[in-house]
Amino acid sequence: MTERPLIVIDLDNTFVDYTTAFRECLTQMGYDGYADAPDPSDYSFACRGWFGNDDTFLPLHRRAVELGLYLRERPYAGALDAAYDLARRHSVLFATSREQDETDSLRWLHAYGLDATADWNLDLWRDTYPETFELTMSRSCRRNGSGIRFCHIQDKTFLDADLYVEDNPHTLDRLMDKKTRVLIKRHAYNLPQCDRAEQSGLGFAFDDWTQAPTLAKRLLRKRMTEDQNNIDTLIQ
Template sequence: MTDRLIAIDLDNTFADYTAAFADCLAQMGRPVRGGDPTSYDFGCDGWFGEGNGDVFPEFHSRAVMLGLYLRERPYPHARRAVDTLTFDHPAWHVAFVTSRRDDGDDTARWMLGLGIDMSLEFDYADQCLDHLDPTGMELGRAISERARSGRWSMGLLCEPNGVGWCHLPDKESLGADLYIEDDPAMLDRLMDLGLPVLVRRHAYNTAQCERAEQSGLGLAFDDWTQVPGLAERLIGGSH
């Protein structure tokens, strides 16, 4: 069996950022009509209005202060799908990989709330650096360096059939066998490098959904129940 690494994004891929963001906006006294945004920066109808995406960073930052990341909930069936990926395939290894830069310890706390074994991230630290803040950007850089050297298996595969996580803005440096992602720019970057993707379909990434399927580099999904089967199609089953 060949070891496979599956890198899963968090915001609007595994968990519902949009609903949590709308909840925070309502608390700020700026309720929105909401719905699935057609623009990644929420500069669209139902949110900040067409062409007004420049206000998004400010409102995002305020939402983070209100506990945005802690309010996110996994999409229906997402946790069960991840369990299937990890436990039904002995050679598959799953890591949540987020490019968040402003989360403090919120991601770690959120992971604990999901019952994810935090020791897996400390294992990465033991493999990568002698002294490391396991919730900080240093971890991402350490794993990124290991990935560039072609030795990611020593870190990301240190625990079989578990789910780990890290901060890593340049996700492509992992060289994962499959990326599950929603960000249009990240998807384009991954596909430019010929890396396989599963796209969590949204109104703002329809072009990337089409590109993935037409190029043969990936597939798009609307419900997490589809993910295990689609992953097998892209990287092959291993029982």
């Protein structure tokens, strides 16, 4: 059986609207003035309309998680249909580096009808079996068959996927440094990475999830063509 391409999809502010849910939690915590805060222009939320420094966000984020932040998030319009469309043709793995999350992510996925199977805490696997982690990672993630899977991992570049759908500017830069294909959910804080992806030919930025399956198909077809050309060159 032909191995399916692996697509890794991030959750927060990629597949689901983290920022809106975070605003709601801040209001519940008694912090006024954030209900109409703009799309943050810095990934740390240390920017105009949000916080004055890099140290403010993380403690508030952790308090929001305790208030059920992850269960409050809503999929972006078209994201659910796009995920099922991609899963019919590819191996789809939701991967998140969320902290303080034991079960909320999986509960959320099931509540939205995404029959996600929890594979591993990959950080634990990597720490326990460092000698075999990278050798077995790609094959383990690329299971054939339908369905959507889920895992926790801090450094997603270890997954060696064919395509990543991501918003984190730091992760995107590391992926593109490795010449990896990316689809970027555009935000004010990752505009340089959007430009880099499109100028380098490594990816596309998108605002509407209905665009994602078509863009993914174009990038994967391009990768297959380049891989075949490399094989032909080696044979010659």
